[in-house]
Amino acid sequence: MESSWLETRWARPLHLAFVFCLALGLLQAIKLYLRRQRLLRDLRPFPAPPTHWFLGHQKFLQEDRMEKLDEIVEKYPCAFPCWVGPFQAFFYIYDPDCAKIFLNRTDLKTQYLHKFMTPCLGKGLLNLDGPRWFQHRCLLMPGFHCDSLKTCVEPMAHSVNMMLDKWEKICSAQEATVEVFEHINLMALDIIMKCAFGQETNCQINGTYEPYVKATFELDKIVSSRLYNFWNHHDIIFKFSPNGHRFQELGKVLHQYAEKVIQDRKKFLKARMEQDDTQKYQNLLDIILSAQAENEGSFSEADLQSEVNTIMWAGHDASAASLSWLLYCLALNPEHQDRCRTEIRSILGNGSSITWDQLGEMSYxxxxxxxxxxxxxxxxxxxRELNKPLTLPDGRSLPAGMTVVLSIWGLHHNPAVWKNPKVFDPLRFTKENSDQRHPCAFLPFSTGSRNCIGQQLAMLELKVAMALILLRFQVAPDLTRPPAFSSHTVLKPKHGIHLHLKKLPEC
Structure with missing residues (x-):
């Protein structure tokens, strides 16, 4: 039976569309095949842990990767390629000489992590490159100057003491086991809101910022999961995945809170001006708003919200993790905890007040x-993503376009760099030992022009918090519930940190 005229008319376009799609699919397959062959050729000089032909090292990246990384660092000195699926590889380095060469270059930030974070944070200091990054960095720097940080000591102490008062109620007259990370996380958020934005949130008492805290934790987990799952590198695939829909919802939560912070501060400053209040308000947000008023064309509202978003998230997230891990380390090492407490008592007495100069005396x-x-x-x-070939100290080279990961964990745990790297030994940082060490052996805040802008604020917060905690409490680990590392962009305790808290008698 012959085909009708209508069937023939429709069949030809469908056949052409099918052939066109088939050709596109074939071209894409050839492109991916050539990409894999090129990566195999470029990475052949570098030995690597056993890899699955399709999944690569995905299992290692998503499950207990910190502990596994220690084994790899010992077995593969200096560096190793890490495959994320069959067509993408990240090149890990953890040698001080390699780090020095890497950090002295001007490569752009990798497209993966920062591209994934941009929808929820915007294009702030964390995600920018080039002249716009330099402009934002120069604008924010005065907010992290010593003169600005000195005014942060009192509000920091107030926030820490608020948390400690909660702990005293929990402990009452006897020792109690407390999951401290949740409390520390809220305290760190309280501090950044006061010091950077002039906001009294009372977030440690009321639940107004609970959705924000939950959103940041979940977003961090989603971004990390996407980074190490090659299927989700493609925007369209991720968008239609369960995480993609949830990611959009959580991003809206962050933007709403950032917008509220900005509007509240603008209203406060406007009211002060109407009252002819001559008092100078110069927290970080005030500095940004002042600069924006002077340079409306070069610093937009979107830029403003991006920086507030970035500072809110990064400013409390890493600080909360740092303080939690520090408290856990001292709980595991009571001899160092006692020595810290002795030093603090000799400087602060009963801790009724704490000053900038006193913090400078806390050497141990x-x-x-x-x-x-x-x-x-x-x-x-x-x-970073290499914008030109990188030659390592041993003569081996990496091509332009390669994503290079400087593993700070691997560098700090490298037995070729640090003796007994898994042992907690503060005496590594005496002046004599520090002077003898490679300048790129210790990089918790990175180094060079792109180092962490908030590192002095972070150190200040850690000193204030730890001094006040150790004056009022003795801490010991709950050995039945050891903490585990989360697979996040910031190393957090997966199930919290459980510590025995014992209230100390007042001096």
Whole structure:
């Protein structure tokens, strides 16, 4: 039976569309095949752990990767390629000489992590490159100057004491076991809201910021999961996945809170101006708003919200993780905890007040903080995409376009760099030992022009918090519930940190 005219008319376009799609699919397959062959050729000089032909090292990246990374660092000195699926590889380095060469270059931030975070944070200091990054960095720097940080000591102490008052109620007259990370997370958020934005949130008492805290934790988990799952690297696939829909919802939560912070501060400053209040308000947000008013064309509302988003998230997230891990390290090492407490008592007495100058005298607690940052770096890696070939100290080379990951965890745990790297030993950071060490052996805040802008604020917060905690409490680990590392961009305790808290008698 012959085909009708209508069937013939429709069949030809469908056949052409089918052939066109088939040709596109074939071209894409050839492109991916050539990409894989090129990566195999470029990475042939570098030995790597056993890999699955299709999944690569995905299992290692998603499950207990910190513990596994220690084994790899010992077995493969300096560096190794890490496959994320069959067509993408990240090149991990953890040698000080390699780190020095890598950090002295001007490569752009990798497209993966920062592209994935942009929808929820916007294009702030964390995600920018080039002249716009430099402009934002220069604008924000005055907010992290010593003169600005000195005014943060009192509100920090107030927030820490608020948390400790809660702990006293929990402990009452006897020792109690407390999951401290949740409390510390809220306290760190309270501090950044006061110091950076001039906001009294009372978030440690009421639940107004609970949705924000939950959103940041879940978003961090989704971004990390997407980074190490090659299927989700494609925007369209991720968008229609369960995580993609949830990611959009959580991003809206962050933007709403950031917008509220901005509008509240604008209203506050406007009211002060109407009252002819001559008092100078110069927290970080005030500095940004002032600069925006002077340069309306070069710093938009979107830029403003991106920076507030970034500071809110990064400013409390890494600090909360750092303080939690520091408290856990001192709980595991009571001899160092006692020595810190003795130093703090000799400087602060009963702790009724704490000043900027007193914090500068805390040499042993500073060494303990640095040793915690070495042993458990809150930000375990930084990454760049090579804009030109990179030659390593041994002569081997990587081509342009390769994603290179500087593993700060691997660097800090490298037995070729640190003796007994898994042992908590603050004396590594005496002046004599520090002077003898490679300048790129210890990089918790990175180094160079793109180092962490908030590192002095973070150190200040850690000193204030730890000094006040150790004055009022003795801490010991709950050995029945050891913490585990989460697979997040910031190393957090997966199930919290459970500690025995014992209230100390007042001096």
């Amino acid at each position: 607690i500073t060494m303990c903080i640095k040793e915690m940052l070495r042993l458990i770096p809150p930000v375990p890696s930084i990454s």
